[in-house]
Amino acid sequence: MKFGVVIFPGSNCDHDALYALSCNLGHEAIEIWHESEELGGADAVFLPGGFSYGDYLRCGALARFSPVIRPLRRFASNGGLVIGVCNGFQILCEAGLLDGALLRNRDLRFICRTVEIVPGTRASAFTSHCPSERPLRIPIAHGEGCYFANESVLDRLEKEDRIAFRYSGANPNGSARGIAGVLSEGRNVLGMMPHPERACDEAVGSTDGIAVFRSMAAAFAKSQVVPDAA
């Protein structure tokens, strides 16, 4: 499977994603520069963490205007798998590909720690292979990860089974209803604050993130239909 990792100016988890996808998981992983008008034939797209354009305005508010967002929209509307982690999640919300917004953490501080999360659903291309008997231990590292949406949107997300992950222990950032990740209406776009790409290697602490990418690979293999990668 071929993953495309988008690099915005200020992305800083791009290399971690490329390393995890290729060296830890054995997939092909390519770089996609943010000015690109196409996705290099990727089967799935990864929007990495970091501080795109410095995030001096609102996180992701400038990145949504990058040229690469155009082919990304087409790819997503054709059912292509898109995962946005941390800043990637913020960008997907700003771009309107996901519902809701990420606010400053409840305690107004950046937090880097390993947290426990549980899938809110297993009926998705990102969570089908997550273990059911225990939570996943995956690191977070963000200052603005407090998920917010109005009550009716939250109700709809729950009704449509689109909560991908919830924090299972203490809620680290004050996210509404403990939400750590959400799915798009088409269920093919995931945004999550925890970093699964940081949890793919025993040497750095955890391998629980592998479940997310294994789910994606399984879903892709099943789909057979390669979306238009423009």
Added chain:
Amino acid sequence: MLPEVSEAVAIEHGMTSEEYGRLTEGLGRTPTITELGIVSVMWSEHCSYKSSRLHLKKLPTTGERILVGPGENAGIVDIGGGWAAAFKIESHNHPSYIEPFQGAATGVGGILRDIFTMGARPIAVLDALRFGPPDDPLHGPRNRRIIQGVVEGIAHYGNCIGVPTIGGECVFAPCFSANPLVNVFALGVFRKDAIFLGLAKGVGNPVIYVGAKTGKDGIKGASMASEEFSEDSEAKRPNVQVGDPFLEKLLLEACLEAMRTGAILGIQDMGAAGLTCSTAEMGGRGGVGIEIDLDLVPQREEGMTPYEIMLSESQERMLLVAERGREHEVLEVFRKWGLDAVEIGSVTSDRMLRVRHQGDVVAELDTVFLSEDAPLYDRPCSTPRRTAPLAGPSLPERTGRQIKADLQRLLCSPDLSSKRWIWEQYDHQVRTNTTAGPGSDAAVVRIKEAGVSLAMSLDGNSRYCGLDPRLGAQLIVAECCRNLSTVGAKPIATTNNLNFGNPERPEIMAQLVESVEGMAAACRHFGAPVTGGNVSLYNETLGEGVDPSPVVGIVGILDHTRRPPGPCFNRAGDCVFLLGGLLPGARDDLECRFGSSQFAVSILGQSWGLPPVVDLAYESAVHEAVREIVRRGLARSSHDVGTGGLAVALAECCFGDPLVGAEITLETEVPGVVALFHEAPSRVLLSVPRERAGEVEAVARASGIAAPRIGHTGGRHLAIRVDGGLGFQASVERLHAMWDSSFESSLDVQ
């Protein structure tokens, strides 16, 4: 209208009348105001090391792994397989007092530029911080504001640029209330055949300015860092620069990419004294001249004078010399990253730094006169100022119950409590190479490309150095190397940050000299030569100086990329060994040596006497033994016994995830309080599976060191008994909760 230059103006610039005389004599004329500005910063303490240079020469600086020693932007060591590491520590003490957030943030930005200007990609940051106590009755509110600002500033810059902050240390004392210390260490890796130096060469080659535009911020920052502070220091806020980590991230990527073109011959960041220092140093090192035209320098505002442009410390700027005819290759890369890159001058043959502005030559100075020929002082030295008396009280009798209360108080003290509140604000995992992060005795990153790991530790102890700077400096080097050894790493090189008060006072100068000499002896002993560092003097406000605070950062190497053992017990039923023995060294003056302990300060409210004795040969035998034990996988955990002594170290060993208790019995004739809280060096706590205990004992025997088995792990309590008499038992969960939360609570006081 430009001011007339005179001796009085020079004195306003922080120069002495002798220095002004040296300048006019060297020039053979009265300098222009721009020249005076340039010379005053180049000859400031911060840039010229004029008080310390003579003594820094005593440090060992060569070794088989050393590729680049002191004098460059950073030191470089060979880490094998064709790879090298560049690393250095630098202080941002003065700016962090005036404007904590930006002061600390630009400290990170500055040291990172020092690393990537050599061609290395920065992969780790550590910081050594000193503040006034958060609960100080008088200065508490200000101290808390400084602590919060500094931590946020470091987090802001490091997190955004994507370099993990993986460790460091943070301690408190009243002398730091008005003189906080912010020392930032950074390390980067690269191929050893791709090292870039900060020198200009090739007459006629273009001098290129890249990065942020020049503004009026930070003007004369280097001179500010070479002065004591008074009541009106608040007015110096405009001297503090403002950092933009996003711009630096672009600059980092662009510089590394531009270096790969092969068209760059020399490159240096514009840090202290900005354009002045970078042009003068690059010319001086290359033995050539540099001519620049200030009209070509990208400027943030109109109407800046040559004086302001030359002395601005605007951040995120670099100066480089490219090969004539290939400059477009370099400019093209910077254009791709959206950065200003402009040819502002060229290399000349006459050794002169010549600065033009609107057609006039506004400065013309010999680059060697500016750098190598800067003043050098052999300042008078007396006996080091002692921070506490030699004689102290007799040690108190303690019951088991009192000792338990003492331990709880120590674990809640700002110095020893968990600093999770600080390090959770730092992204310590980005780049996914951190195999031992904050909370570990030494931080470790794997270098996948080279198949090795590098361990790093920063250590300092102002209390020891205040009582005996020579011995204190040896103890901090010993502790730093011990920290590296607990993860199995062998020390290879050192960087140091010498933080002291006013060197013009002989008793302060003596602290500096003795610290350097002690450090030199210890670094030589442990085979960790010094590749550079930073000297920060004049850490004084209203006549109150800091205790002598040398900090060392030592890098160690491991021949694998796996995760090393952590400091905490992680299994019930393991044997606990105290490698090195209960109290190595002489026992005749235990009471005197006890006066330098954390117990003395936090529980008895005073310090006295002398630091503990260290036998360097015994110390390195302990290091070798622990490295061998870790290498053979015999230990499940390994933790240095440091500040707070054995009882505190044992409690820390219990604070893993999950918590694991222990039952400990100490056989000794010394009083319980000494056995538990004395800070003798050369000791490491190990937890070892029962079936491997014999092997650990054999390694210790072969190394000629004591290794008493003092108990075993398990249960929910830490139970300690001393020689069958005094003892106590404490719930690990309760101890952990206090230790884990007390620092954050001390900041929450309104």
